Amino acid sequence: xxxxxxxxxxxxxxxxxxxxxRSTPQRELVFNVLLKKRDxxxxxxxxxxxxxxxxxxxxxxxxxxxxxxxxxxxVRAVNFERGPTRYCPNQKPHAHFHDESTGSTHDIDLxxxxxxxxxxxxxxxxxxxxxxxxxxxxxxx
Amino acid sequence: xxxxxxxxxxxxxxxxxxxxxRSTPQRELVFNVLLKKRDxxxxxxxxxxxxxxxxxxxxxxxxxxxxxxxxxxxVRAVNFERGPTRYCPNQKPHAHFHDESTGSTHDIDLxxxxxxxxxxxxxxxxxxxxxxxxxxxxxxx
DNA sequence: AGTGAGATTTAGAATAATTCCAATAAACTA
DNA sequence: TAGTTTATTGGAATTATTCTAAATCTCACT
Ligand SMILES: [Mn+2]
Ligand SMILES: [Mn+2]
Ligand SMILES: [Zn+2]
Ligand SMILES: [Zn+2]
Numbered sequence: 001x002x003x004x005x006x007x008x009x010x011x012x013x014x015x016x017x018x019x020x021x022r023s024t025p026q027r028e029l030v031f032n033v034l035l036k037k038r039d040x041x042x043x044x045x046x047x048x049x050x051x052x053x054x055x056x057x058x059x060x061x062x063x064x065x066x067x068x069x070x071x072x073x074x075v076r077a078v079n080f081e082r083g084p085t086r087y088c089p090n091q092k093p094h095a096h097f098h099d100e101s102t103g104s105t106h107d108i109d110l111x112x113x114x115x116x117x118x119x120x121x122x123x124x125x126x127x128x129x130x131x132x133x134x135x136x137x138x139x140x141x
Numbered sequence: 142x143x144x145x146x147x148x149x150x151x152x153x154x155x156x157x158x159x160x161x162x163r164s165t166p167q168r169e170l171v172f173n174v175l176l177k178k179r180d181x182x183x184x185x186x187x188x189x190x191x192x193x194x195x196x197x198x199x200x201x202x203x204x205x206x207x208x209x210x211x212x213x214x215x216v217r218a219v220n221f222e223r224g225p226t227r228y229c230p231n232q233k234p235h236a237h238f239h240d241e242s243t244g245s246t247h248d249i250d251l252x253x254x255x256x257x258x259x260x261x262x263x264x265x266x267x268x269x270x271x272x273x274x275x276x277x278x279x280x281x282x
Numbered sequence: 283a284g285t286g287a288g289a290t291t292t293a294g295a296a297t298a299a300t301t302c303c304a305a306t307a308a309a310c311t312a
Numbered sequence: 313t314a315g316t317t318t319a320t321t322g323g324a325a326t327t328a329t330t331c332t333a334a335a336t337c338t339c340a341c342t
Contacts, residue, residue, distance in 0.1 A: 065319095079220055118259065126247075126280050131277075135260070135271070199292045201293075226328085226329090288338090292334085298329085307319080
């Protein structure tokens, strides 16, 4: 059973190509680091993880790569409070749960139809192409 | 018919007092400016509007007042993308619609029960005390 | 009314995250 | 392989916000 929720490493170079962008070791590594530990890291955290494998990479490049991955829609940028942007490789539509006691962020699967249901509250004249749902609270564990 | 969705100017000093804080001309004015034009201004925008009436106020004070109003829960801080925090005096539970073509933000009323319905998707062990819903798209007008 | 304690405001310095820039390097194309 | 375009890099610049320390204000108490 293959995971359709995220692009696989092999498919990244294809996705990049489809956008007229090149596959580079930096882009591949940044993406792999996001896939490996899905804790919604900041750019700085991605930088630290990536540097362990590619010590010469620069922070500017990490920002560039993340931006590129977001443009290609293989990664989502998440902002739920002032503070560094966080990055998420989960391609499946999902909500975010921000645990206020630990500071950690969890993905919450959405039951089919929920997004449409939520979109249906929009008055006439509002045409939405994306819905973001953010929970805040405390999670067991 | 009184508007129960936002605190009235008179009630602010009471709300402040309940939190052990003082009512000051700066706090009152910052709050009134938010009530007067509900376009989710940034701190800088609030500063500009407030300065028109109180030319000696400082930006630091505007930040301080906004922070105070958020603590007292008479104002909501809104962050849906990297970029300056925006401030909203609508106390009623509501969603935000971010119009990508104009950059403007609209409040969307929530039908009763919707928040509970959305909260009900949370798996066991997740205890949420707030839900935020953000739409992105284009609005007529 | 006068005094002192604590709260608030203020200007400017400091910080954090991100973006910009101009030079180098790498990748693709012909 | 030469030429062209795209990507990476380190450092400077920018933006939004927070911090700091001094001045001012408010309130409670006399
Ligand atoms: Mn970051
Ligand atoms: Mn601002
Ligand atoms: Zn996520
Ligand atoms: Zn609002």
